[in-house]
Amino acid sequence: MTVSPAAVRQRPAKPHPRLRRVGWILGAVGVVAIYVHAWRDIGASVGALVSGLGNLGNLIHRSVPPARDVLHASISASIVTLDTALIGTTIALFLSLLITPFAASNLSPHRLLYEGARIVIAFTRTIPSFIFALYLVTVVGLGPYAAALAIAVHSVGTLGKLFAETIEDMEMGPVDALRASGASRLQVFLHAVLPGVAPAFVSLTLYRFDVNVRDSLATGFVGGGGIGFLMFTSIQLFQYRAAATELLVLLVVLLAVERVSTVLRSRIV
């Protein structure tokens, strides 16, 4: 198709961009200012990094060879870490299944219940599990139980949010069909919603378990036990050879968990 010169003349002119350009310049200046402030705030300096490289060599020297005598303790502490993540994730799975029907906007029976569920999810999701652990060790005492509870509380938020989003994205047809036949909300949820989202829920939970194994290291630092606690202690006591062993065991465990979680998830979806 050819365009006549007359038609070209009729095209609207590009709106004058002066105001937008001023906006861009102000924005760029603002971003640079934030970076300058942040760099100074953390006391960052290239010189400190270069002159500190010697310390790094020293650190590596003091870490080899890894200590053999803590191998057994490292392995059993790793299992405690896995147990913490397992129990925490499982508790979170059940709690988030209870909260999800209210937190999905397309299923929630009432606006207030929806808002309430969303507040619970936002609160638990925003606060990291090791912060919850700091409080929970004073409730149930030091150790992995507090860590598992902390992980459970935080994961209710993360899982609940992902579950609710999965339900909001799902195909609503079968839900309408069952509602139309006179099924109750609970029946619709169990027979039309869950079958549709179950594979996604399992996959999200496996992924969450993988993340929670790493989270339970951080809860270990604040008194939640497991391999995280062991490493924290070794480093505080300058036992770098023990820390090296623990780090190696940790690496193997984390890689194994990630691998298993990935393989299982690829089988499901």
Place this chain on the structure above:
Amino acid sequence: MTQAGRGLEAPRPAGAPALVVRDLHKSFRRNEPVLKGIDLDVRPGELVVVLGANGSGKSTLLRCAIRLIEPDSGRVELRGEDITAASGADLRRLRRNAAMIFQQIHLVRRRNALDNVTYGALGRISGIRSLSRRAFPDDVVESAWRSLERVGLAEKAWQRADTLSGGQAQRVAIARALCQQAQVILADEPVSSLDPRAADDVLALLAEIATSDGLAVACVLHQPDLARKYGTRIVGVAAGEVVFERSPTSITDADIAHLYHGELDDG
């Protein structure tokens, strides 16, 4: 198109209508009414085809009839009971009287055909046994089997819904409607996603159910040929209003052109 012996006059089976719609109004946006006072009666044994262009409001009409969409005003009676005023458990009980069949079929994809058929009965199973499909009462499972046999798909009972062909899936959906034991079937463009042969099968089945089981079937279509072939009565809807009511033999090409005229203009 018209088969011999069918639709020579507009047959109106005797008896009270199972579905009565009176003066139904609905707009989704202010000053843009989708339904402008629709009246519709469907008697047991009838297959009433609601014919109309896209956007004429015919699907909204069916959805309002069981309040999947809330009508703004007007009355809908199922077997003489007003559904527009009901809420909660009452609404669920009244909804059981009307089974809905959808264009997109809407089976639960990861469940087998038999399970999907039993779901039609959820409205009448109460308590703990309704929570797991493995605990459904025997009579429900029996009624599901009979419904599947009725649509000729018993051999597909254990097949997952997402492995059925479109025509088979729609017949399973009809079996689900039968298992619901409703007196009214509301079919919303049930054959629009099917090939012509499957479309023919599905409409023949609906017509057969209407006549031999005495169900009141309201079926939204936009294929005039199929409407003529299977409808016992044809109601034309345009711009949210009933513009004609004809027997399959008395409907003229002019009637049909009238329905689709507006859409051609818009296009």
